Each structure stands twice: as C-alpha cells, then as structure tokens.
Amino acid sequence: MSLSWLLSPYSEPGTYRAIAYLLLGLPLGILAFTFVVTGLSVGLGLTVTLVGIPVLVATLLGVRALAGFERELAATLLEAPMPRHIRAPHQANGFWWGRLVELLTERRTYAELGFLILRLPMGIADFVVVVTILSLALGAFAQPILITAGIHTEFGSWTVDTYPEALVFVPISVVYLLAGPRLLLAWASVSRRFASAMLGQLETHELKVAIADVLTRSGRADAFTILDQLSLRLGRGPFLSPTRVEAGLLALQSTGQVTSNREGSRIQYTLA
C-alpha cells in the first residue's frame, strides 16, 4: 500500500461518480420503498374489490420503470455490469396480455421488487458511510470555521472552543483524507455487486434466444465462440458465465432446437 495508491482516487472521475451514487441512495431509497410499499399495500388491500388488480399491475410497471432507472444509474455511476437486454421477437410486438404474463412470470420482476425494497436500508447505509467519511476527513477544516461562528464541539466534559484545541482533529482528518477515498470505493464496490446481482439478471429464455441468434448468424460454432459472441452482444458480467452458456446450450439441445457433434476436444453446435 503506497501513498500514490491511496491518493490516486482523487484524480479518478469514478470516485466522484461513486460518491454521487452513494449520496443518491437515501432519497432514491425513500422514493423506491415508499412507492413499492404503498402500491403493494393499496393493491393487495383492494384486491377483494377487483380494483386492486390494476393497482398491482400499475405498481409492477412502476417497479420496472424505477428499476430501469436504477439500472442505468448503477451502470453509469458505478460501472456495474448490466446485460444489454434483448427480447424475443414475439414479445417485442406482443399483445398486452402476453406482456402482462411476462411481467408476472419473469424472475427479473421479483428481483427488481426486492432491490427496490432493499434500496432503502442499503441507501441509508450508503449515505451514512459517505457522510461519516467526508465529515471525518473535512473535520479539521471545519473546526476553525465553527469556532469563529461560536459553535463548539464537545467531547464529554471537554469543549473544543479555541483554535489550538481544534488541532486535535488534524490527525483524524489526515487519516481519513488518505484512506477515505479508498474506503468509499470499497463500499461502492459492495453497492455495485448488489445492484449487479439484483438488476443485472438475464432471463433463461433471453439467453436461449441470444444463443440461437448467434448460431443463426454463424451457422455452426463451439461454445467458446458462442460465449465470445454473446459477450459482444450482451456485455460482460456475472450474468454471462460458462455455466450459464452451458445451461442454455443443453436446454436448447434437450428440446431439439440445437444439434451437436464432437470435433476433437470441442463440441460444435448447429441450429436444428
């Protein structure tokens, strides 16, 4: 751990974007939590009168819109890996009933719902971490101003009310000025993983459509080539792993949509 490693985040725009994301956590968390809890409570409460059903559907549509915004925010400010979504042709132009069934049956809808509910506790933690680290880092600079303004800090029976006494904050500020940005980035990486795990999901049917599309374009390909092509198409991230591609290929094979034949140490796949 060198001094340049500790100070390098100051010159990286990503640090300031991460701070912005963490600070936005509290207001966005309150908004998301309030919306989801109100929508679900009203919708479920009114279900007996049938009025609740459109309220629930509207809530889930709102969840999808809010989650879309959160997805963009995490991808932009935290560089969280998110899949570039693709849709099956029949779903892209589907009737409202098909879209409704898709909304209700997709695993993504419930992951988004969970994310928006957990956004409040996570957002509170994000906000507290940023404000605490920034306060400790800037405390020494703020103390002379506070003393001039007549605001005194108290530690038990000791009151810091003179400029020399304010020097006690200098070592704390130095430590947090050095380590603070790294601590913030470490915390932001937790938020990035959380956002990516909850919002960066790729549905199995989407993966199968993408694999079929790769095979349509290339004729025949081995799984390594398919994975490379999918990475170009969907982006890289935990949502696209060798295990997922293997699962997609086996699922397509078991339903007869894809055939395979072994050539050397690799298996070549073609559309049936």
Next chain:
Amino acid sequence: MDEFGELAVREREAKRIARRQWFWLHFAVYATSQIFLVIVWALSAATYPWYIYPLFGWGIFVAAHAVFAFVIRHPDEILIQQAAKRLEDQP
C-alpha cells in the same frame, strides 16, 4: 464433456469453494463475537443471560448462510442436470 464443459465445471467448483470460504469467515466472526459477549456477561456478574439475544438473533443468519453454502445449489446447476438427463433419456 468437452473443453468448455470442463471450464464450466471448474467455474462452478470455484464458486462453491468461495461460498464455503465466505461461510467459514462469517462463522468465525460470529463465534468470536459470541465468545466475547459471553465473557463480558460473565465478568459483569450479571444474572440475566442477555447474550442469548445476539447468539440466537445472529445465529439465524449464520444458519441461513450455512444452508446457502452447503445445501442450496445454483439454479443453473439444476438446469444443466435436468437438461443432461433429458438428453440421456432421448432415444
């Protein structure tokens, strides 16, 4: 199984090991904290065993973590197994 299948198996194995390592780390933190709390309780000469609240409260999450690390399989693993079985059953 071809080269890619072996890569996928290694990936799953690495994830399984990581999950178990995270669990043991969690368990070590839990056990150390609980021992510390019991010592504090014993030294304070308190009669009411207040340490049982964190012991069981946190213990629920440790138990859930153990289930996640040792029992629950990843959905993709289940899908692979089901698809492989369907392929085997095909004439």
